[in-house]
Amino acid sequence: MPDVRTIEDINKKIKSGDVVVVTALEMKDIVAEKGPEKAAKEVDVVTTGTFGMTTSSGVFINFGHSDPQIRMGGGEVLLNDVPTYAGLGSVDVYIGTSQSSKVHKLEYGGGHVIEDLVNERPVDLKAYGSATHCHPTREVITTVTLHDLNQAIMVNPRSFYQRYSAATNSSDRMIYTYLGALLPNCGNVTYSSAGSISPLYNDPAYETMGVGMRIFLGGGKGYIIGEGTQHNPKMASGSLMVKGDLKKMKPRYVRGASITNYGPALFIGGGVPIPVLNAGIAKNCGITDKEIKATIYDYYIATRVKPVVKRTTYQELKSGKVIIGDREVKCSGLSSINMAMEICEKLKEMIEKGEFFLTAPVERVSTETVMKPMKRLYTKALDVMSPAVTCSHEDSLKDAEKLMLDRKTDYLVAVDKQKHLLGVLTSWDVAKSLVTGGNKVKDVMKSKGIITSRKDEPVEVSAKKLEQYRARGLPVVDEDGRVLGVVKMEDIKRKVK
Amino acid sequence: MMGKRIIVVFPSREYRDSILQEAVLKSGTIFNTLKVETTPTHVKIMGEIKANEEKSQEFIRILKRMSGAVKELGAIMKFDPEKCVACGLCVSLCPTKAIISNRDFSIRYDFDECILCMNCVNNCPVNAVSYLGD
Numbered sequence: 015m016p017d018v019r020t021i022e023d024i025n026k027k028i029k030s031g032d033v034v035v036v037t038a039l040e041m042k043d044i045v046a047e048k049g050p051e052k053a054a055k056e057v058d059v060v061t062t063g064t065f066g067m068t069t070s071s072g073v074f075i076n077f078g079h080s081d082p083q084i085r086m087g088g089g090e091v092l093l094n095d096v097p098t099y100a101g102l103g104s105v106d107v108y109i110g111t112s113q114s115s116k117v118h119k120l121e122y123g124g125g126h127v128i129e130d131l132v133n134e135r136p137v138d139l140k141a142y143g144s145a146t147h148c149h150p151t152r153e154v155i156t157t158v159t160l161h162d163l164n165q166a167i168m169v170n171p172r173s174f175y176q177r178y179s180a181a182t183n184s185s186d187r188m189i190y191t192y193l194g195a196l197l198p199n200c201g202n203v204t205y206s207s208a209g210s211i212s213p214l215y216n217d218p219a220y221e222t223m224g225v226g227m228r229i230f231l232g233g234g235k236g237y238i239i240g241e242g243t244q245h246n247p248k249m250a251s252g253s254l255m256v257k258g259d260l261k262k263m264k265p266r267y268v269r270g271a272s273i274t275n276y277g278p279a280l281f282i283g284g285g286v287p288i289p290v291l292n293a294g295i296a297k298n299c300g301i302t303d304k305e306i307k308a309t310i311y312d313y314y315i316a317t318r319v320k321p322v323v324k325r326t327t328y329q330e331l332k333s334g335k336v337i338i339g340d341r342e343v344k345c346s347g348l349s350s351i352n353m354a355m356e357i358c359e360k361l362k363e364m365i366e367k368g369e370f371f372l373t374a375p376v377e378r379v380s381t382e383t384v385m386k387p388m389k390r391l392y393t394k395a396l397d398v399m400s401p402a403v404t405c406s407h408e409d410s411l412k413d414a415e416k417l418m419l420d421r422k423t424d425y426l427v428a429v430d431k432q433k434h435l436l437g438v439l440t441s442w443d444v445a446k447s448l449v450t451g452g453n454k455v456k457d458v459m460k461s462k463g464i465i466t467s468r469k470d471e472p473v474e475v476s477a478k479k480l481e482q483y484r485a486r487g488l489p490v491v492d493e494d495g496r497v498l499g500v501v502k503m504e505d506i507k508r509k510v511k
Numbered sequence: 512m513m514g515k516r517i518i519v520v521f522p523s524r525e526y527r528d529s530i531l532q533e534a535v536l537k538s539g540t541i542f543n544t545l546k547v548e549t550t551p552t553h554v555k556i557m558g559e560i561k562a563n564e565e566k567s568q569e570f571i572r573i574l575k576r577m578s579g580a581v582k583e584l585g586a587i588m589k590f591d592p593e594k595c596v597a598c599g600l601c602v603s604l605c606p607t608k609a610i611i612s613n614r615d616f617s618i619r620y621d622f623d624e625c626i627l628c629m630n631c632v633n634n635c636p637v638n639a640v641s642y643l644g645d
Contacts (some may be wrong), residue, residue, distance in 0.1 A: 067594065067636065193636045194600045202603035269596055271636035279636070281596050334602065334612055344602035348636075350596045352616040 015294040021374045024289055028368055035059045035287075035365045037358035038211040038299060039414040046299025047483040054296035059365055059372065063173060063230070063357030066206055066349035069192070070243060071170030071280055072110040073128055073260055077139065078164050079105055084141060085149035092116070093127045096446040097109055100141075104149060104468045108169075110382040111280035114242040122280025126270030128168075131160040132232070133265045168232065168262035172242040174284055175431045176214035177251040177308075180345075182204035182323050182330060182338065190275035194348055196313055200323065203310055203336045203345040208354035209328035210303045213286035214252045217298055222288050223254065224375025230361045232286030233264025235370065238379070246385035254379065256284070267357070283353060289372055303328035310336070315348050318387060395467040395476045398509045399490045402427045407436045407456040414455050415444055425487045425500060428459050433496045437461035440486050466479035467501050473509065476501050514543065514559035514623070515567045516584040525578040526554045534577065537547050537563070538570040545627050556625075557584075587627070591619040594639035601631035601640065 034057050036044065041060045043223045045053045058383045075098075077086075091100040091107045095117045111125040115459040136157040145152045160166055179283065181187050182203045183196035190196075193204045202459050209215065217223055227238040236258025260268075267283030290296050306328040311320035323338060330336055336345045344496035364370040405414050407428040414426055424441035437459035447458045467476045467488040476488055480503050487502040521530065535542050540562035548555040560567045571581050595618055602612045609624035610631060620640070631640045 063596075067598070075551055194636075195604060195630070197604065204600065204603060269637055271596075273636055274634045281598070281637070344603040344605075346599035346601075346612065348598050350598045350616070352597035352618075356614065445522075 015291040016293045018054050018288075018293070019291060021056065021289055021291075021372050025371050027058060028365060028371055031366075033058050033365060035061060037355070037362055037363045038062045038216055039355065039358065041206050041216075041296075041299045041304055042210065045296060046302075050293040050297035053300070054290050054293040057290050057296065060216065060288045060299045061285055061353040061358045061361040061365070062211055062216050062288060063283070063361065064208045064349060065267070065269075065281060065351075065353035065357060066175070066208075067273070067279045067281050068170060068175075069112040069279045070172035071168065071282060072108050072124060073131075074106065074108050074165065074167045074169055076164040077105040077107075077141075077158065078162075080151055080154050082151050083149040084151035084154050085143040086141045086154075087143070089141065089143035089223065091142075092138075094122070094130065094138050095125050095140075096122070096127050098124075102187045104143075112277055114277055115136055115332060120275065120277050121272055122272070123272065125278045125280030126272075128260070128280055129268055129270035131163075131166060132260060132263050132268045134161065135161050135497060138274070141368045158316075160261060163261075167257060167264070168236070168260050168282075169239075169255070169257045170242075170282070171255050172244055172253045173256045173282070174254045174286070175242070175244075175251075176207075176212070176218075176253065176449065177249075178206040178349075179320075180310040180326075181313040182310050182343070183274060183314050184312045184323070187316060189445060190273075191313045192273060193313065194275050195274055200338050200341075200343055203338070203343055204332070204348055205308060205328075205331050205345070206348040207328070208349055208351050209306055209332060209353055210301050211351075211358060212349075213284070213288070214254075215301055215306060216299075216320045217286075217288055218252075219249060219298075219377040220247070220252060220381060221293070221298075221328050222294060222375070223286065224378035226373055226376040227286070228371070228373045229256060229258075229287070230283070230357060230364070230370075231258035231263070232260070232282055232284075233267040234258055234262030236284075236288075238375070241379045242387055245380065247379075247381045247383060249385070251385075252379065255463055259461055267353075268464050281350070281384055282351075283357045286356040287361055287365060287370070287372055297380065303332055310338075321502055392472040393509060394500065395471045395473055395488070395490050395501045396469045398473055398476075399467075399501040400498050400505050402429075402489065402500045404429045404433070404497065405439070407454070407459065407461075409455045411444060411447055411455060411458065414439060418444075425502070426455075426498055427489050427500060428455055428461075429497050435464065435466065435489055435491055435497050438489065440488070464489065471499055473501075473506055477503070477506050480506075512515065514541075514561040515564075516545075516557070516559050516587060517571065518555065518557050518582045518584060519574050519579040520553050520555045521577070521579050522553055523551065530579075531547045531556070534570055534573040537573050538566055540566045540570045542570065561584055588620070588625055588632075588640065590622075590640045591642055592639075594637050596637055596639075600635065601635060604630040604634055606630070624632075 098109040113124040115122040141154040181193040242253030269281040310324045426435040426439040439459040544558040546557040
């Protein structure tokens, strides 16, 4: 689509005070009413915002040198008893938001230290280094405030995360997750996004976003410095890496948090001004909550891939009530929509007052990155299974029995020539044949509704299936239904030993 | 209507199961039991009287006559809007209508509806809501 203006044009208008800025919420109505073409002509900038709880963020700190000097690098450095990462130069550390305090554990952590710093509260510094010729001091115990630090630069590896799943809990007891406490029997649903006003939903192809783009971060100005960790553009689940100067941030937008029975985190306010360069960008900013899909997963199942409870939209989530089955369930967020809306307004005000100018990205955020799961995090059914003792379904029962005796097993798998699963035969089935009759394997074997294991299934899941269905064994099958082996409780127990 | 919240402690030997019903019948009030703590020596009941001041005082007098020690409570839950970031987590954890998400997604607390389940207190990420204790 042809561009109607450039970033320079917008900056000139900011300077002259003629710039037209609207919040993402206002833009929805404008696009719906006038269409993207007309909206693009009228509006220069759309402000988006988010105020979410982040765990993947932190601050680089330089304390300045003590006299005589200390080499903190490689030593141990604590701020209010929260350990920092000190594997850097002599007086540089990185404090991560989700690091727990050694004293207060989950109640206080890196996020709270950052909040204390922004509020200019004194923070206890304990540093232990190894004495060297040039850095003879072994220990420094003092208090510091934000003002005392040379630098305090927030660098968040993953911010503005586009899509979190929504969570519920099907079990009969309360569980605690990173999406908050979940009541038993799907008693509530929680989610974590501002939906249609959050930055990445308004620019889903990252057309305007990239390295060097100036943003609102924690009440001050920050910059996008690249794609964030877990950036997954193909699944509409992007993230950004951002930086900002902690010394310029405002306490209102930087709040330490603690998720009960999960750990510390940081609420951080972020806003991205989207320049409306053409009608395509205007159209994207017209996205509504109705168009944003969300999936509610059952967080009771602690595997990476969780069962889907319901596919819905942000419109339903934000309404505060979700229908699950035939029940109305209360639903609420973890990302403050109220604060996100405030940030949209605040950023709008900053641009209108000429305090905030836009920058063009040096390089756009990737749309190609693919996110992979961790390699071999878990033991798979494939790793513990034993070879299957197989027979043909046409074999006589006598042969099958003989095979069981020879191979000292009570569990046979009936397969065809290509090793496709046809049925399973246990010694119990053979015993039953004395009464029910039948001469061949196919007459007595179990052939319908056989419970199997996927080859890459975590072994915990196989164990649960064995228990739930009281099965003697589970045939392990590949994608085409070919039998690779059998997993039995004995196999799993052997692995655990 | 905001009821009057009280704690009444009875020595175990004086306590009967029907003691509250008697007081309710005699004074003509409504009493909503919120918490009962039973120990070998005493029974401690926290609850809310729903009646006008005159009847509430009558109810308390009757409890005292039945050898209950009564303490009137002021506000027992406190919400600090300065600390609240309106994340909304507490809203879906509340079993009653004590926590409401406004149209602008800010949070409003109505402690008249509160049954002291403590879900909000235990789960608030910024400790914006607290229980003042008994």
